[in-house]
Amino acid sequence: MKQFFPGVYSFGNNPATLNLVKGTSVYGEKRIQLDKNEFRVWDPKRSKLSAAILKGIKTLPIKEGSKILYLGAANGTTVSHVSDILGLNGIVYSVEFAPRSMSDLIALSEKRKNIVPIFADARFPEKYSDVGAVDVVYADLSDPQQVEILLRNAVLFKAKFIMIALKARCVDSSEKPKVIYDKSRKELEEKCRILDFVILDPFEVDHAFFVGEMK
Ligand SMILES: C[S@@+](CC[C@H](N)C(=O)[O-])C[C@H]1O[C@@H](n2cnc3c(N)ncnc32)[C@H](O)[C@@H]1O
Numbered sequence: 001m002k003q004f005f006p007g008v009y010s011f012g013n014n015p016a017t018l019n020l021v022k023g024t025s026v027y028g029e030k031r032i033q034l035d036k037n038e039f040r041v042w043d044p045k046r047s048k049l050s051a052a053i054l055k056g057i058k059t060l061p062i063k064e065g066s067k068i069l070y071l072g073a074a075n076g077t078t079v080s081h082v083s084d085i086l087g088l089n090g091i092v093y094s095v096e097f098a099p100r101s102m103s104d105l106i107a108l109s110e111k112r113k114n115i116v117p118i119f120a121d122a123r124f125p126e127k128y129s130d131v132g133a134v135d136v137v138y139a140d141l142s143d144p145q146q147v148e149i150l151l152r153n154a155v156l157f158k159a160k161f162i163m164i165a166l167k168a169r170c171v172d173s174s175e176k177p178k179v180i181y182d183k184s185r186k187e188l189e190e191k192c193r194i195l196d197f198v199i200l201d202p203f204e205v206d207h208a209f210f211v212g213e214m215k
Pocket of ligand 1: 046047048071072073074075076077078079095096097098101120121122123140141142143
């Protein structure tokens with residue numbers, strides 16, 4: 001079967017992941033049965049990581065057994081696919097500060113044992129410092145200071161890699177997206193080497209995605 005990355009398969013035009021919890025969907029996504037395996041189609045219009053994979057990122061530091069710190073987990077749409085890729089030897093610490101999303105995330109973590117929900121504000125990583133060192137910090141926060149928050153977390157948790165979905169209008173709605181992307185790149189480059197940069201249009205308008213390796 002064709003794969004984009006280890007653990008990320010290709011079905012029709014979309015990525016898909018091997019379902020860790022057979023027989024259940026998380027956000028109404030399609031499931032496909034193949035021999036004894038069940039795959040979940042990963043909708044690029046619902047998940048920016050799926051869109052970034054389709055737009056051609058070359059590096060995916062999220063692998064079987066990795067330890068991930070995910071900032072802005074919402075109700076777990078993307079986190080659930082990350083959980084599939086990691087398998088039960090990996091773990092995704094999932095930070096979210098909206099109570100309603102957190103209750104969905106807690107319910108999801110009861111079925112998926114590699115998701116650890118953290119009800120906290122990602123601007124204050126000291127509050128969840130017991131997480132310890134991680135392989136990757138992933139950020140998808142609707143916050144104008146998103147890059148700064150990501151880097152603060154990545155330094156504190158000694159991450160090897162960072163991944164970030166950036167919404168230009170959230171940083172500055174009066175600026176052209178390209179100006180925001182360039183500015184964010186410079187800010188990221190103070191602490192990491194950029195490995196990938198893709199624009200997520202048409203899946204997500206005025207969004208871009210960076211993958212970087214911490215210096
Ligand atoms: C665009 S949504 C995330 C979507 C999710 N990553 C996905 O793909 O399924 C952004 C989320 O970040 C959360 N958020 C924004 N600022 C935050 C902060 N400082 N700490 C924790 N969560 C935050 C919001 O509550 C919202 O749920």
